[in-house]
Structure formats: structure tokens, C-alpha cells
Amino acid sequence: xxxxxxxxxxxxxxxxxxxxxxxxxxxxxxxxxxxxxxxxxxxxxxxxxxxxxxxxxxxxxxxxxxxxxxxxxxxxxxxxxxxxxxxxxxxxxxxxxxxxxxxxxxxxxxxxxxxxxxxxxxxxxxxxxxxxxxxxxxxxxxxxxxxxxxxxxxxxxxxxxxxxxxxxxxxxxxxxxxxxxxxxxxxxxxxxxxxxxxxxxxxxxxxxxxxxxxxxxxxxxxxxxxxxxxxxxxxxxxxxxxxxxxxxxxxxxxxxxxxxxxxxxxxxxxxxxxxxxxxxxxxxxxxxxxxxxxxxxxxxxxxxxxxxxxxxxxxxxxxxxxxxxxxxxxxxxxxxxxxxxxxxxxxxxxxxxxxxxxxxxxxxxxxxxxxxxxxxxxxxxxxxxxxxxxxxxxxxxxxxxxxxxxxxxxxxxxxxxxxxxxxxxxxxxxxxxxxxxxxxxxxxxxxxxxxxxxxxxxxxxxxxxxxxxxxxxxxxxxxxxxxxxxxxxxxxxxxxxxxxxxxxxxxxxxxxxxxxxxxxxxxxxxxxxxxxxxxxxxxxxxxxxxxxxxxxxxxxxxxxxxxxxxxxxxxxxxxxxxxxxxxxxxxxxxxxxxxxxxxxxx
Amino acid sequence: xxxxxxxxxxxxxxxxxxxxxxxxxxxxxxxxxxxxxxxxxxxxxxxxxxxxxxxxxxxxxxxxxxxxxxxxxxxxxxxxxxxxxxxx
Numbered sequence: 001x002x003x004x005x006x007x008x009x010x011x012x013x014x015x016x017x018x019x020x021x022x023x024x025x026x027x028x029x030x031x032x033x034x035x036x037x038x039x040x041x042x043x044x045x046x047x048x049x050x051x052x053x054x055x056x057x058x059x060x061x062x063x064x065x066x067x068x069x070x071x072x073x074x075x076x077x078x079x080x081x082x083x084x085x086x087x088x089x090x091x092x093x094x095x096x097x098x099x100x101x102x103x104x105x106x107x108x109x110x111x112x113x114x115x116x117x118x119x120x121x122x123x124x125x126x127x128x129x130x131x132x133x134x135x136x137x138x139x140x141x142x143x144x145x146x147x148x149x150x151x152x153x154x155x156x157x158x159x160x161x162x163x164x165x166x167x168x169x170x171x172x173x174x175x176x177x178x179x180x181x182x183x184x185x186x187x188x189x190x191x192x193x194x195x196x197x198x199x200x201x202x203x204x205x206x207x208x209x210x211x212x213x214x215x216x217x218x219x220x221x222x223x224x225x226x227x228x229x230x231x232x233x234x235x236x237x238x239x240x241x242x243x244x245x246x247x248x249x250x251x252x253x254x255x256x257x258x259x260x261x262x263x264x265x266x267x268x269x270x271x272x273x274x275x276x277x278x279x280x281x282x283x284x285x286x287x288x289x290x291x292x293x294x295x296x297x298x299x300x301x302x303x304x305x306x307x308x309x310x311x312x313x314x315x316x317x318x319x320x321x322x323x324x325x326x327x328x329x330x331x332x333x334x335x336x337x338x339x340x341x342x343x344x345x346x347x348x349x350x351x352x353x354x355x356x357x358x359x360x361x362x363x364x365x366x367x368x369x370x371x372x373x374x375x376x377x378x379x380x381x382x383x384x385x386x387x388x389x390x391x392x393x394x395x396x397x398x399x400x401x402x403x404x405x406x407x408x409x410x411x412x413x414x415x416x417x418x419x420x421x422x423x424x425x426x427x428x429x430x431x432x433x434x435x436x437x438x439x440x441x442x443x444x445x446x447x448x449x450x451x452x453x454x455x456x457x458x459x460x461x462x463x464x465x466x467x468x469x470x471x472x473x474x475x476x477x478x479x480x481x482x483x484x485x486x487x488x489x490x491x492x493x494x495x496x497x498x499x500x501x502x503x504x505x506x507x508x509x510x511x512x513x514x515x516x517x518x519x520x521x522x523x524x525x526x527x528x529x530x531x532x533x534x535x536x537x538x539x540x541x542x543x544x545x546x547x548x549x550x551x552x553x554x555x556x557x558x559x560x561x562x563x564x565x566x567x568x569x570x571x572x573x574x575x576x577x578x579x580x581x582x583x584x585x586x587x588x589x590x591x592x593x594x595x596x597x598x599x600x601x602x
Numbered sequence: 603x604x605x606x607x608x609x610x611x612x613x614x615x616x617x618x619x620x621x622x623x624x625x626x627x628x629x630x631x632x633x634x635x636x637x638x639x640x641x642x643x644x645x646x647x648x649x650x651x652x653x654x655x656x657x658x659x660x661x662x663x664x665x666x667x668x669x670x671x672x673x674x675x676x677x678x679x680x681x682x683x684x685x686x687x688x689x690x
Contacts, residue, residue, distance in 0.1 A: 074618070074619045074622070075618070077622050077626075078618040078619070078621070078622045078649060081621075081622050081625055081626070081649040082649055082650065085648045085649055085650050086647055086648050087648045087650045087651065088650065114650065117654065118653075118654075121656060123656055125614065125615070125617055126653065126656055129618065129653055132618070133650075217618075309613070346660060347659075347660065350611060350613060350659050350660050350688075351613045351659075353613070353688055353689055354688055411609070411611075411660075
């Protein structure tokens with residue numbers, strides 16, 4: 001048994017037999033053309049090869065279109081543009097006309113230098129495009145070769161390196177077989193993007209390559225076609241020979257060669273579990289969260305920064321219900337400046353596809369302490385100087401953050417949310433500071449969003465029971481169940497000894513939640529939930545029955561919760577809610593909800 | 603000649619898909635369309651040109667359109683940069 005580590009570029013587990021793809025290189029001929037007629041011939045040959053290549057890629061594209069493979073279609077369209085690119089055509093023509101090179105040599109040299117240009121770019125995505133240029137170059141060369149072969153003058157030599165680098169810039173095309181056995185796992189130095197678009201995934205169940213990474217087009221295609229892939233394995237992959245038994249773990253980025261029976265069994269089970277889960281995800285990802293009786297529910301995600309957005313959309317999230325801004329403030333020794341904050345929020349906005357983002361102002365204090373704040377140690381940090389209390393006291397900090405958020409809102413669809421609100425007066429004071437921030441931006445002529453909706457977290461019992469009053473002040477509520485639960489039950493959630501008392505299904509907590517949702521609906525204020533409870537499958541129908549419209553959670557929880565919502569009706573959920581609200585203990589409530597959930601799962 | 607600044611809204615920057623879409627759009631017009639990033643001006647008839655600019659998300663680029671149908675081209679490109687690009 002041998003283990004090779006790489007980068008997991010397309011998740012999933014595949015078990016099969018290795019097929020090692022050897023690449024032959026196309027060599028420079030070194031032939032120099034004699035006279036204008038020969039040059040004209042070569043330019044014509046090049047034009048024919050390009051035309052034939054474009055036709056071939058159009059054919060591949062038609063296949064991808066029939067299979068509705070969006071990623072594949074996009075990549076092939078780029079290849080068509082690259083094949084007809086005036087830069088390449090111009091450079092090849094110059095090499096033939098002015099340097100007397102053959103079409104083959106000119107293409108090898110031009111493609112080689114473009115490939116090198118991309119490889120040298122200090123950007124993972126751009127250097128990944130080298131593979132696309134190589135791919136179209138190979139295609140042109142293949143057609144040139146076909147023409148020479150029919151003309152009876154083949155000139156294939158193997159093993160000579162092209163422009164720069166330690167591997168040939170251009171390799172022999174057509175080395176990619178069209179027919180494979182069942183359960184084949186391809187092992188290659190690198191795969192051409194167009195090969196991954198066209199390969200038969202009924203037979204090829206995964207691949208591993210020495211080079212490449214997450215942004216290689218081959219990887220993107222693997223991901224969109226749903227076959228596991230591991231890239232960037234390095235030279236160790238060369239020890240694999242065809243027909244070795246291979247386990248490919250595209251999530252962990254591991255290739256296991258000739259595993260023992262126990263490991264094989266473990267991975268067979270893992271593969272099955274992954275398939276089940278994947279089917280669920282796949283079936284739900286692009287469908288909206290609409291209940292059986294037609295009520296649509298918003299599935300939002302909780303995030304900490306711009307890099308989380310890809311996962312949000314990958315799991316079918318429709319926006320962000322909670323953007324925690326604390327990340328930027330951690331692990332440093334002074335407050336981030338307005339520009340730093342602006343940059344961070346703007347970056348997130350730009351990744352958001354203009355979907356709504358609820359951005360929460362600083363929620364520091366309590367269990368989140370930073371030394372540079374210089375806060376004294378408190379007896380009861382959770383009941384102390386934290387969140388909006390600090391912000392209203394240290395107006396300089398608050399103003400800086402509000403200015404950055406209002407400015408970044410220009411690049412997305414932001415909604416502003418204040419944490420730890422306990423009274424109407426606090427909202428009014430916070431809104432006053434927002435007005436001040438806007439006035440400052442106006443005076444300085446800096447662009448910002450004038451009508452950004454404003455909402456609050458409902459996480460303090462006094463806010464929950466005065467939801468009717470608070471509703472008149474804001475555009476939305478978001479229920480934070482973690483703090484609401486600990487404050488309502490007087491249970492410190494960090495204290496191990498009383499952990500059992502921390503219980504969101506306590507009837508008192510549930511009554512508060514129901515009241516907030518009711519009041520929100522009555523006053524036309526959107527109500528969402530961004531606490532743990534929103535991602536608890538046990539609570540989903542109960543919350544739906546209470547009338548909750550927005551669920552926000554860690555992105556990976558979205559499919560499971562959506563699955564419950566789409567298979568149930570609001571009407572049934574209301575019945576569940578009614579019954580639960582009459583129960584006098586959390587145990588009864590949880591037992592009842594569990595029984596319901598099991599019934600649904602059948 | 604029409605010039606206008608645009609912020610690149612594509613989350614991954616001007617990568618292959620937006621570049622291809624842009625080239626195909628520009629080909630529908632007779633005008634010469636170019637894109638400027640700082641000192642570098644490239645003509646929008648080549649995907650390679652756009653890719654080699656490495657325009658990242660959030661960067662501001664200047665669009666330059668020159669030709670008989672420049673007004674129509676500017677309208678179409680406005681839609682591309684303000685509405686389409688963020689989803690590409």
C-alpha cells in the first residue's frame with residue numbers, strides 16, 4: 001500500500017483501476033522554409049489546422065450542450081476564442097514569414113512562449129490558464145500533423161523540450177484514448193481541459209494529476225461533472241502503473257495505491273455515505289426552499305469574511321443572514337482603520353453576487369476579548385460591557401465601522417444590524433450615530449448607501465418581550481438563540497456544571513421566540529434567525545409553524561434544513577407548533593419533534 | 603470616442619468566462635473597443651489580451667470605444683459591466 005498526497009480539487013470517493021496516460025512530445029523540426037511559395041503553403045496549413053480545430057471544439061461543445069454541462073461549455077467557448085485569437089495568429093504568421101519556420105515549429109514556439117507567460121504570472125488562477133493555451137496548441141498541432149501524415153511526411157520525434165521550464169511546453173495530442181474500461185481512474189502528469197470535458201464519465205470515475213490545482217480548468221470540469229479528482233500530487237504519482245487498485249479521495253486530496261482489504265472496505269462505506277449525501281445536496285442545491293403549500297423560506301448563511309461566500313452559494317444559500325465582522329479585529333494589536341475595514345467589507349460585497357448581506361456591527365466583549373481594547377476583567381462578562389454597549393460608549397470606534405460599512409454597501413446589498421439591543425433608546429442612539437456617519441460622508445463627498453435597511457439582533461429577553469415596540473424602529477429582526485437562551489434561562493453557556501440547563505427547547509425560550517415572530521409579522525418587520533437553533537433539524541418545523549421566514553446558519557447545514565422544509569407544509573407545521581406550545585417540558589417537546597422528524601425521514 | 607470607468611464586479615476578476623463573453627459581445631460591433639488598466643491599453647479582440655491584463659475583482663478599468671456605432675456599443679457594454687459581470 002502507498003499513499004500519495006495532493007490537493008483535493010473535486011470532492012468524492014472513487015475506487016477503481018489505474019490507467020496511466022503517457023504523454024509524447026511534439027518536437028521542433030528545425031526545418032527552414034525556402035522561398036515565398038513554401039511560406040504561403042505553411043500559412044495556409046496553419047489556417048486550415050485552426051479551422052479544423054475550431055470545428056472540432058464546436059463539436060465537443062455541442063456534446064456538452066446536450067448534456068447541459070455549463071462549466072464545460074464555458075471552457076470550450078474560451079478555447080474557441082483562443083484558437084481564433086489574433087495575437088497567436090499574428091505571431092505564428094510572423095515566425096513563418098520572417099523567420100522561415102514551418103507552421104509546426106511556429107506553433108510550438110508561439111504556444112510555448114504564451115504558456116510560459118501564463119505560468120510566470122504571480123496568480124494561481126492565471127498560471128492555471130497555461131493548461132488551456134497548451135490544450136489549444138496541441139489541438140492545432142494535431143491537425144497540422146494529420147495534414148502532414150496524409151501528405152506522407154510525418155515528422156514525429158519524442159522527448160524534446162519546448163520553450164523554457166523542465167517539461168515540454170507542448171505535448172503530443174491524440175495520446176488521449178477515447179475508450180476506457182469500467183471504473184477507470186486516470187493517472188497523468190496533467191490532463192487537458194478539453195479531455196476532461198469530453199471523457200466518458202460512465203467509465204472514468206476519477207483522476208489524479210501531478211500538476212494543477214483548484215483553479216485548473218480540468219479541476220473545475222471534474223467538479224461540475226461530479227467526478228472526484230486530486231491534483232498537484234507531484235512526481236510520486238509516477239510510481240503508479242496501469243491496473244493498480246486506486247482509492248481516490250477528492251475531498252481530502254489523497255490517492256491510495258493498492259490498499260489492504262480493511263482500508264478498501266472502509267472506503268467502500270465512505271463512498272456510499274458520500275453518494276447519499278451528495279444526492280441530497282445535488283437534488284436540493286438549485287431548487288428554492290418552498291414548502292409543499294407554496295410558502296417560500298429564505299435560506300441564508302452565517303459567514304465571517306469574503307472567502308466564505310463560495311461555500312455559501314455552493315450549498316444553495318441565497319444570501320447572508322449574519323456577517324460577523326469580528327474576524328478582521330482579531331489577532332492584531334490595534335483597531336483596523338476605516339480603509340482596512342472598507343476593503344474587507346467591499347471584498348465580501350463583491351463576492352456576494354448582489355445577494356443580501358446582513359452585516360452585524362462589532363460584537364465584542366463577553367467571551368470575545370481583545371487585549372488592545374484595554375477592557376478590565378469583569379465579574380460577569382456576559383452581563384457586562386459588550387457589543388453595542390461598547391460601541392455607543394466608544395463612538396469613535398463605532399463611527400469608523402459604520403462609515404466603512406456604509407461605503408462598502410455601494411458594492412453589494414448590505415443591511416445593517418446591531419447586536420445586544422435591550423431597549424428602544426439604544427436603537428435610537430445607534431441610529432443617531434449612523435446619521436452622523438452619513439453626514440460626515442456627505443460633507444467629504446464620499447459615496448455611500450443612503451437607504452441601508454437597519455435591524456437588530458433579538459437576543460436579550462427585554463428585547464424579545466418588547467418586540468412590538470422595537471418593531472416600530474427597525475426594518476428587520478434576527479433572533480440570536482444562543483444568547484437569548486442563556487439570558488432567558490440564566491445559564492452561562494460556558495459553565496460545564498450547568499450545561500444541561502442550557503436548553504433552547506425550554507417552553508419559556510420558545511414562547512419568547514414565538515412572540516418575536518408574531519410581532520414582527522404584525523408590524524411588517526422581517527424576522528430571521530441566525531442562532532444555532534436555525535440549523536437544528538429538530539426545530540425546523542416548529543419555527544416554520546411559528547411563521548419564521550428566514551433561516552440563517554453555517555453553509556454546510558443548509559441542504560439538510562432545506563430538505564425538511566421542501567417536504568412539509570406550513571399548515572402541518574402550524575399544527576406541530578400549536579401542540580408543542582401546549583407542552584410543559586423540553587423533554588416532551590423534543591420527544592414529540594423527534595418522532596415527527598423520523599416520520600418525515602421515512 | 604467614448605470612455606468610461608468600470609469597477610470589475612466579477613468575483614474571480616476578468617477570468618476566462620467573462621473575458622470570452624466580453625470578446626463575443628465586442629465582436630458584434632464595428633467600433634474598436636479597448637480596455638485600459640493603469641498604463642496598459644489592450645484591444646478587446648483577443649482573449650489572451652484580456653487575460654494577460656490580470657484585472658482583479660474590485661479594480662477600476664477604463665473602457666475606450668471608438669467607431670461609428672460607439673453609442674450602441676457603449677450601451678451594451680454598460681449592461682455587461684454593471685449587470686452581467688457580477689454573475690460571471
